[in-house]
Amino acid sequence: MHSPSSQRRRPSGPTSPVEFAMAFTSTPRGARLARLFVAHCLDTWGHPYTGDVNETLTLITAELCANAVRHGRVPGRDFHVRLAAEADGGRLRLEVSDTRGEHRPAVATPADPGAESESGRGLLLVAALADTWGVTDRRGGPGKTVWAVVDTAPSSRPGARP
Incomplete structure (x- = not known):
């Protein structure tokens, strides 16, 4: 794992942009640490665990x-x-x-992964949970970026509690 490339808060209150960016080793441990760091950042930004x-x-x-580690891994290269x-x-x-641009994700239909299959449902979850998501070429290097946007308004979240 590498040190954070940025975690910024700009002065002037809650309307200021906030960003966290970091590189992680392309391993299951790196994926787990990324999840923990994102949860921590969200908590410090006012979105409790x-x-x-x-x-x-x-x-x-x-x-x-998990997809970046499993499908986008290039030995010696981190995911961001x-x-x-x-x-x-x-x-x-x-x-x-990640650095594997030739492996572009596509959402399977709910019927695609077999009932006994141990994988193939991750992007179905992303598509169901995110307000929008997609894939673009990675800026500044080889590979791709998979992104998801979530609206923070409580009434917009599926299953949101009042």
């Missing part, structure tokens, strides 16, 4: 990082996680980048 926003983004992080809040705090964007 047991809140809907934190739980949703932590699950999305776990799925995207970036979490950013919009200036008004109304939406959060998570990005997970």
